[in-house]
Amino acid sequence: MNCHQINENLSAFIDNELSSDDTNIVKAHLIRCSSCRQQRDKMEEIGRNIRYMAPLTTPADFEFRVFAGIRKHEARRTNRFFWRWQTILLPAACLIVGILLGVTSNSVFNFPESSLLTSSESTVESDSLVAVSDQEILYDYHLGRFARRAIIPVAVDVIPESPDVFDSLSFDEQSGFDSGISPPPQYVLDNIPMRVSYERTIY
Amino acid sequence: MTENYSSEQETERTMPISDDDLMCRFQKGDESGFRRLLERYQDRILNYIYRMVSDRHLAEDLTQEVFVRVYVHAGRYHPGSSFAPWLYRIASNMAINELRRRKRWRFVTINNNPSESDRNVVVDIKDEDSVDPEQVVQQKEASEEVSEALKKIPDKYRAPLILRELEGYDYEEISQILDIPRGTVKSRLNRGRALLETVLKRARSVNAVAF
Numbered sequence: 337m338n339c340h341q342i343n344e345n346l347s348a349f350i351d352n353e354l355s356s357d358d359t360n361i362v363k364a365h366l367i368r369c370s371s372c373r374q375q376r377d378k379m380e381e382i383g384r385n386i387r388y389m390a391p392l393t394t395p396a397d398f399e400f401r402v403f404a405g406i407r408k409h410e411a412r413r414t415n416r417f418f419w420r421w422q423t424i425l426l427p428a429a430c431l432i433v434g435i436l437l438g439v440t441s442n443s444v445f446n447f448p449e450s451s452l453l454t455s456s457e458s459t460v461e462s463d464s465l466v467a468v469s470d471q472e473i474l475y476d477y478h479l480g481r482f483a484r485r486a487i488i489p490v491a492v493d494v495i496p497e498s499p500d501v502f503d504s505l506s507f508d509e510q511s512g513f514d515s516g517i518s519p520p521p522q523y524v525l526d527n528i529p530m531r532v533s534y535e536r537t538i539y
Numbered sequence: 540m541t542e543n544y545s546s547e548q549e550t551e552r553t554m555p556i557s558d559d560d561l562m563c564r565f566q567k568g569d570e571s572g573f574r575r576l577l578e579r580y581q582d583r584i585l586n587y588i589y590r591m592v593s594d595r596h597l598a599e600d601l602t603q604e605v606f607v608r609v610y611v612h613a614g615r616y617h618p619g620s621s622f623a624p625w626l627y628r629i630a631s632n633m634a635i636n637e638l639r640r641r642k643r644w645r646f647v648t649i650n651n652n653p654s655e656s657d658r659n660v661v662v663d664i665k666d667e668d669s670v671d672p673e674q675v676v677q678q679k680e681a682s683e684e685v686s687e688a689l690k691k692i693p694d695k696y697r698a699p700l701i702l703r704e705l706e707g708y709d710y711e712e713i714s715q716i717l718d719i720p721r722g723t724v725k726s727r728l729n730r731g732r733a734l735l736e737t738v739l740k741r742a743r744s745v746n747a748v749a750f
């Protein structure tokens with residue numbers, strides 16, 4: 337192996353992930369090549385520096401927060417279940433009432449046309465920049481009825497996503513985990529607000 | 540029944556219960572299994588996600604969501620398989636999704652001056668006076684540097700690097716967690732390390748000019 341080939345394998349060498357034959361070849365090369373030795377030392381140093389990065393610890397109320405999240409999720413699931421039944425039972429009830437009364441009525445659970453938002457697919461425009469990332473149907477306890485809630489992220493100065501960055505990493509499609517519905521209200525990178533999102537309930 | 544319970548306690552004292560056992564208990568309805576796993580992994584997952592998204596609050600929220608998913612989707616875990624790679628896979632998906640979403644709404648940074656934070660490194664050596672303070676300062680500065688450099692390399696190289704260096708996973712496990720072939724893990728780690736070194740070299744030369 338020449339220096340270039342050794343370099344290609346150095347990373348796996350320090351991780352002990354080469355076959356024993358290749359390991360011996362790299363070892364033999366390192367004994368006589370100072371530039372590859374230097375390269376190995378640099379890689380090992382970087383690893384050390386990564387391992388020494390100051391660790392974070394979870395806040396004291398973390399377990400509480402997790403369980404609050406679980407309860408919220410369960411409540412949402414129950415609401416969805418009821419909603420699913422409402423979509424079947426209510427029109428059926430309307431139909432029966434309609435037939436009985438001779439009146440056709442299906443407006444009980446219809447949302448006004450203006451509030452219908454396309455779900456999932458995000459659209460980002462350069463100036464107004466209102467994008468709908470997700471929406472869901474929830475039971476609104478204050479109103480005492482079902483409401484459609486949409487999460488609307490708002491941002492400014494957006495540049496398009498470069499698709500090649502994530503080419504072969506797999507996402508939710510594989511494991512079936514959907515991306516979280518509600519992004520945190522706001523986060524900041526390099527002290528510049530990147531995205532402000534808020535939840536709006538639309539009736 | 541009581542006897543059974545105490546012998547179980549005895550075993551636990553001598554040998555910690557495996558993740559898989561705890562997960563199986565949880566699948567059978569024993570919530571303490573989940574609580575124990577949460578306790579075991581919450582800090583590790585927080586650190587992994589934090590290194591991916593570089594934002595503490597966001598990392599906490601995502602870590603919380605990871606464990607909500609473990610709880611809700613516990614049924615998808617196959618008993619007898621290893622729990623940690625499964626957990627890290629959920630965490631990876633969360634972090635990568637977030638990064639992908641963030642890219643979609645990415646800001647054009649006007650004031651691109653990241654070296655500012657590099658110069659304001661706060662060094663706390665109170666607890667470490669047993670070792671050479673000079674060395675501690677150097678180590679901390681080097682780790683700060685590498686932490687900043689990590690943010691600048693593409694996510695697809697950062698993820699395997701953190702899983703390898705910080706979490707200590709081998710290539711096979713990383714391949715499972717990120718769902719990429721082992722050969723890709725190998726090449727991305729090699730490329731990632733080379734990229735990191737280039738970024739560090741550049742940062743050092745910029746700082747040298749600045750001082």
Ligand SMILES: [Zn+2]
Binds near residue numbers: 370
């Ligand atoms: Zn060489």
